[in-house]
Amino acid sequence: MAHFNKPAAGSWTEHYPELGTGPVDFTDSTDPAFYADELNAIFKKTWLNVGRVERLPRKGSYFTKELTGLNTSLILSRGTDEEIRAFHNVCRHRGNKLVWNDYPGDETEGTCRQFTCKYHAWRYSLEGELTFVQQEGEFFDLEKAEYGLATVRCEVWQGFIFVNLDPDAQPLADYLGTMLKGVEGYPFDEMTEVYSYRAEIGSNWKLFVDAFAEFYHAPILHMKQAVKGEADKLAGYGYEALHYEIDAPHSMISSWGGMAPPKDPSMVKPIERALRSGLFGPWDKPDIEGLDALPPGLNPARHKAWGIDEFEIFPNFSLLCWEPGWYITYHYWPVAVNKHLFEANLYFAPAKNARERLAQELAAVTFKEYALQDANTLEATQTMLESGVVTHFPIMDQEVLIRHLHVHAQKKVKEYRDANAAR
């Protein structure tokens, strides 16, 4: 059930009584045993986004995705039948990693007719069938049809490619649910200019989700990003989002921030005025279809000053649609209990001239500055959570998505442990 306005009485959190309102246990971000079970209970059973279809533009396009924390590497490919498939990146002969270039741990991409193993030249079609075996006659009763690549469930939603390591998982559309259905139709496929960042962060993956799942830290932590007068005003007002929603296991926050262009140019820095851009993106909307009539799930409060909607697609995929007509994705890939790989991709409609290009670049570098400030804080948080001195933390109403993430992750791990104990 959608709540499109904050009710007069009660709070966002009270709409979701299963979350409670007590302090939240954060040992889920420091306990190695919890981490190990979380990989099995969540990451190995859940739909995970591994990128966009634009990375597989034609028959024979492929890219690899390292899932380091999950102990595997995947090949994503577009077959001669145009179908997108996912395979474990392992040769069926003696287990060599099938697709890689100079360094086995580095991701790669390209176009090919077939995949050839570097070790003894076994070959596989784009559809994963074993097509060639070196000195085949010397093997014993080898049926090539039985030695295709190990497949991984793969489905596409709005151009986002998802995989699931659990062959029995429910279909992706069922997993994504009603709230995300409301985003369908947004012109993601028109926004093909990509700016990418990736960083290894010394914190549990959930802590970075937490840092993006509330915005009221912005006037404090990111105070120096704004011009002085504005920073003082923002910190003084306090922050209220327009809307929060949980459609378990997913959630969203909608925020104001109609700064493009700002009412008073002195509210922003000279470079933002010169390039007509800033944190909220280029001030001038791209000329593409689909931005005037937004899908019903965006700007659910229908607020005039709407700036951004952020969807937390459980467990590790954030999707942010910005009012000026562009989007960001974040991925948080667990590597260890206190380490994760963070990826951010900013997607714009292709720039038509140098001015538009510079506006995009300013948005990209401004974003990086904010993200670095967030990441620094997380590493400081992780070290002190690991002291174990304090384990439970009070979570306020506008941190409801954070409460939901931790409570839900703990619930999934508990269900997994209970099922194993019952076996």
Ligand code: FES
């Ligand atoms: S391990 Fe791949 S061909 Fe031998």
Ligand SMILES: [Fe+2]
């Ligand atoms: Fe932040």
